[in-house]
Amino acid sequence: MSEGDIETRVRKIVVEHLGVEEEKVTENASFIDDLGADSLDTVELVMAFEEEFGIEIPDDAAETIQTFGDAVKFIKEAV
Amino acid sequence: MFDLNGKAALVTGASGGIGGEIARVLHGAGAKVGLSGTRQGPLDDLAAELGEGAFALPCDLGDDDALKALPKQAAEAMGSLDILVNNAGITRDGLMMRMGDDDWAQVLDVNLTAVMKLSQASLRGMMKARWGRIVNISSIVGETGNPGQANYAAAKAGMVGMSKSLAQEVASRGITVNCVAPGFIETAMTGKLNDKQREGMLAQIPVGRMGTPDEIAAAVLYLASNEAAYVTGATLHVNGGMAMV
Numbered sequence: 087m088s089e090g091d092i093e094t095r096v097r098k099i100v101v102e103h104l105g106v107e108e109e110k111v112t113e114n115a116s117f118i119d120d121l122g123a124d125s126l127d128t129v130e131l132v133m134a135f136e137e138e139f140g141i142e143i144p145d146d147a148a149e150t151i152q153t154f155g156d157a158v159k160f161i162k163e164a165v
Numbered sequence: 166m167f168d169l170n171g172k173a174a175l176v177t178g179a180s181g182g183i184g185g186e187i188a189r190v191l192h193g194a195g196a197k198v199g200l201s202g203t204r205q206g207p208l209d210d211l212a213a214e215l216g217e218g219a220f221a222l223p224c225d226l227g228d229d230d231a232l233k234a235l236p237k238q239a240a241e242a243m244g245s246l247d248i249l250v251n252n253a254g255i256t257r258d259g260l261m262m263r264m265g266d267d268d269w270a271q272v273l274d275v276n277l278t279a280v281m282k283l284s285q286a287s288l289r290g291m292m293k294a295r296w297g298r299i300v301n302i303s304s305i306v307g308e309t310g311n312p313g314q315a316n317y318a319a320a321k322a323g324m325v326g327m328s329k330s331l332a333q334e335v336a337s338r339g340i341t342v343n344c345v346a347p348g349f350i351e352t353a354m355t356g357k358l359n360d361k362q363r364e365g366m367l368a369q370i371p372v373g374r375m376g377t378p379d380e381i382a383a384a385v386l387y388l389a390s391n392e393a394a395y396v397t398g399a400t401l402h403v404n405g406g407m408a409m410v
Contacts, residue, residue: 124337133289
């Protein structure tokens with residue numbers, strides 16, 4: 087899996103789940119502050135990432151995933 | 166009204182009097198039903214009685230791995246899991262002065278912790294579907310207390326607080342979480358009472374009789390339906406007026 091591929095798949099999940107425009111999902115975009123997610127959305131996003139990439143994201147790691155960039159970085163390291 | 170066609174429900178404790186009736190009523194309203202319980206025989210009998218769309222799913226709720234796997238098994242058997250009815254419960258009665266650690270732990274494990282774990286494992290599918298119903302069968306004893314049932318009352322009261330919390334967490338996803346609190350219902354559990362206990366009990370019930378399992382099942386059907394979408398975090402008391410709370 088290429089790094090660009092991961093980024094594309096993560097962006098797709100975020101766009102579908104939060105119903106935001108693709109252009110808004112930038113490196114530093116915060117799920118809660120910029121993309122309108124509530125706390126339950128962030129839980130759902132983490133579950134969706136786990137499913138998509140077949141990885142486990144422990145709770146303490148999940149808490150550090152605040153932005154799109156955080157998510158991509160974590161997943162790149164985990165897969 | 167209360168049409169459950171296209172929905173799939175998992176009922177725990179379906180080998181018991183109230184659970185079996187809940188499964189019958191939900192199935193009668195069009196839902197597929199997963200029948201869970203510890204005793205395979207009664208589950209198979211009920212599945213055979215209901216016919217198409219009924220699945221026996223034996224599970225010991227005291228077994229953590231089996232418990233966590235149950236919602237997945239149910240979803241695989243039925244195609245989805247939209248309605249969870251946590252009805253299974255046990256009693257280990259005794260005055261608290263003399264209550265053993267095991268009697269406390271077992272009742273809390275099966276009547277409260279298992280409900281939390283089953284709910285947790287059922288939520289993912291409900292969240293994705295943006296629709297779900299969790300109906301927990303509590304007890305009037307959770308509200309009033311009852312001598313000899315400190316463990317049971319604690320678990321049933323805990324269930325109400327847990328349901329209210331979860332109801333707030335998942336309301337925005339079209340999932341409701343409610344309790345039904347039966348009073349005295351004619352089942353094997355209350356069949357053990359002697360005549361004097363029975364008389365004493367009836368004197369406290371304004372309606373003047375014990376309730377029947379189908380009267381509990383009707384309350385569950387309502388809370389499981391589309392029509393109850395605006396009811397969440399509630400406890401529906403079905404007790405013949407025995408306690409008006």
